[in-house]
Amino acid sequence: MEAFNLADDPHRRYNPLTGEWVLVSPHRAKRPWQGQEEEVCEDNRLEYDPACYLCPTNVRANGAQNPDYKSTFVFQNDFGALKADTPEGSYALGGLLRAESERGISKVICFSPRHDLTLADMDVADIRKVVDVWQAEYEELGKLDYINYVQIFENKGAIMGCSNPHPHGQIWAQSSIPNEPAKETVHQESYFSQHNSSLLSDYLTLEAKENKRIVFENDHFAVIVPFWAVWPFETIIISKRHYQHIGQMTSDEKHGFAATIKKVTAIYDKIFNTSFPYSAGIHQQPTDGKEYPGWHFHMHFFPPLLRSASVKKFMVGYEMLGSPQRDITPETSADRLKSLLQ
Template identity: 45%
Template sequence: MAFNPSEHQHLRYNPLKGEWVLVSPHRALRPWSGQVEPAPAEAVPAFDPNNPLCPGVQRSSGIVTPQYKSTYVFVNDFPALLEEGPEPAESNDPLFQTKSAKGTCRVICYHPHSNVYFTTMSLSEVVAIINEWIKQTQELGKKYVWVQIFENRGIIMGCSNPHPHCQIWTSNFMPNEPKAKDQHQKEYYEKYKRPLLQDYVKRELEQKTRIVYENEEWLIVVPYWAIWPYETLVLPKRQIQRFTDVDKNQKEMLAKALKVIVAKYDNVFKCNFPYSMGWHGAPTGDKFKESMPYWTFHGCYYPPLLRSATVKKFMVGYELLAQCQRDLTPELAASVLRQQPETRFSEAK
């Protein structure tokens, strides 16, 4: 029997992280009798007097959220990282090592209204969010080696507040995920003298099988090595190292791309598609002021839904004890997303 990647199990390599993922397409045929999540809520009021992210509402810290008109940024009331605090003594013991962990955590409210999101915002409102991401990266990147912008959308992803917002966690250390990407992009560049992700963009544009959306500046694909069912990678067609390198045209085209990818996600199962998303770029801070030509700035979307709006992919058992595994091939996932309209189902006329 000849091998068919759409039907037969196989391994795929992630050159960004040096990891393998098991692809098992035949498992998608099995019936599902496991956990079913509640359907994502659709109806959200524009203003809720009990929602602490709404303008004029008091937060649990006692601080009143101001009457903001666009984006609004504040220090997280319950941060995982603090700028000051006692430091542990470093140990040479190979089994019990501790290091200093300092940083700050911020929240960015995208919009004063709770009932809007990328798909229903104007292009200028999405550009304003991108400008805020860049501003925060520039400011915090002067002090910290890593600035992690991320968003959890939906209760399945642990987000209990429906107001459109994201978080920024900065740190004086390189976290595990970007550290692995830094290492493997550097090794690829030293070997081939070209940025890994720029070579990858070129190959995806040639093959076209995993492209979900593209415009003149950005490419969105289900990566060849995707783990999550409808995972996507947002890539620049022109090489940039950090968010702060994005120019005016790239901002506008990125805003269009973000509106489209979220609409496509929502259209798959006709719901507020949950996911975790975030941005990775070259490290920042005094130590990394120089150019790092092997780094390519990019965005990641990790959605858990697999079969419907209420059935998600679980990362358990084999995934936790061995390696990640997926049932839906990246090519099939890309085809499903590519075929979705670029306007959200609720906005279609």
């Protein structure tokens, strides 16, 4: 029997942040790249759209009028998933049916007044202003006594459920810690208690030695296709310095973070010559007042496109019933992304 080979043989990969596994089937994608070429519809959006409820001076669905903003603009989501005035309460029946009330705040952040831009198109200086807003909102919301987690995220593209193409993201701040950061909290804190070092710091060291999945890096951040990636071109931005949340970023780190976001989103747009859709979000320590020495600041990018501008990876069948699965290895995806660097 031949020796096991990560590049050829079916195997499972472990995600140390969540404790979960992904099935990798590289033998189903023998060629380095199986992308198809196709005509991409041009996006001819206007710089200002009078019908857009996020553009400056326009009226939103609830009747509020946007200011004539020139940079970023933050407001409470008119149709937020969370409400600050949710009454406290719970429901329980038979030990199996349980529900608990959830208080929170939902906000929208317009990244730019220009309707026709994305983060990939914006200047680093303007993305830095977005990072400044993220930092301020995390600190402000995190101080509220009923807010225990602040989730900053962006859905880009209609394929990801984004209802408006104007460049914007969201913040959902809530009284409980959501599932994914809760899992990451458990595993990072456990690792730190055993090794007295952060899980992602040690992971960065391993990735630097192997040099197979690092897409690019600067003085403050590294962009990696994680060893355990589920999505075809999934990446993770990891801070080189170990700190817990965006409020601890220095001015230089904020600039480096903005430059990193600019570069990774620009690379995505080159893969299939289209404005690449994704869901992306920052993971950082909860704001419940507890100490989390193991937490390490990072940002996930989960882009769905698989073979072309219109062919998406779906979670179906085995993946819904068993575990996530991928054919193209993270190493192959990393090589593809690196080849698009300027």
